[in-house]
Amino acid sequence: MKPILITLSGTHGSGKSTNAGKCYFLLNREGMKFSYVRNQDILDPFGFVLRRTARILGFKNPTDLERTRPWSLLWSLYILFVYFPIIGGGIELRRLLGYNVVSDRYVYDMLVGFAGDGVDVPAMKLLPRILPRPNLSFVFSADENRIVRARPEHTIDFIRKEKDLYDRTAEKFGLEKVSTDDSPSVVWMRLYTEIGHALNRSTAGY
Numbered sequence: 001m002k003p004i005l006i007t008l009s010g011t012h013g014s015g016k017s018t019n020a021g022k023c024y025f026l027l028n029r030e031g032m033k034f035s036y037v038r039n040q041d042i043l044d045p046f047g048f049v050l051r052r053t054a055r056i057l058g059f060k061n062p063t064d065l066e067r068t069r070p071w072s073l074l075w076s077l078y079i080l081f082v083y084f085p086i087i088g089g090g091i092e093l094r095r096l097l098g099y100n101v102v103s104d105r106y107v108y109d110m111l112v113g114f115a116g117d118g119v120d121v122p123a124m125k126l127l128p129r130i131l132p133r134p135n136l137s138f139v140f141s142a143d144e145n146r147i148v149r150a151r152p153e154h155t156i157d158f159i160r161k162e163k164d165l166y167d168r169t170a171e172k173f174g175l176e177k178v179s180t181d182d183s184p185s186v187v188w189m190r191l192y193t194e195i196g197h198a199l200n201r202s203t204a205g206y
Helices: 016-029 040-057 062-066 069-096 107-117 144-150 156-173 184-204
Strands: 005-010 034-038 100-104 136-141 176-179
Touching: 005 016, 005 107, 005 156, 016 034, 016 100, 016 136, 016 184, 034 069, 040 062, 040 069, 062 069, 069 100, 107 156, 136 156, 136 184, 144 156, 156 176, 176 184
Parallel strands: 005 100, 005 136, 034 100, 136 176
Antiparallel strands: none
């Protein structure tokens, strides 16, 4: 059996990180070998540099700097020569060692994030083709009013736009949609069942 890659994506406040951690913990507790990858950890250093530079240059919103051509090209260089080797290589190394992988966020969240901010990063056209292809990808969503109550830093219009972008991304890449408006037990059973099917397909060589 070739170890599988599972990714969890979705809108802010929809529970993707909570469920990624749950997958890692509960599946390992059942004796399955799973490793955990947090996508955002690789992107945060560049984001920090971007925010500090924007402040020094007098940009009130770092996204305004991010939209400029030099910074979109810098993003591309960072993605291709830092992010991709760490994430792509890290996932493949874990699988070589016999570990299945759960990824908290993945390339789909980057596509939605850049599109939502109106940032054109050339490398993003290539990234979905060169990263390890997931065996199973979930996209989480929840009622926008519930998200805004839990995350008041976001507006309801922002969440609605983000949900629409995730819906389009899910359709384009064939991702599994999951609503966390259902109870945690229902959500977990859905994840557990789909992950079981993915493991069975891998065992059968599909």
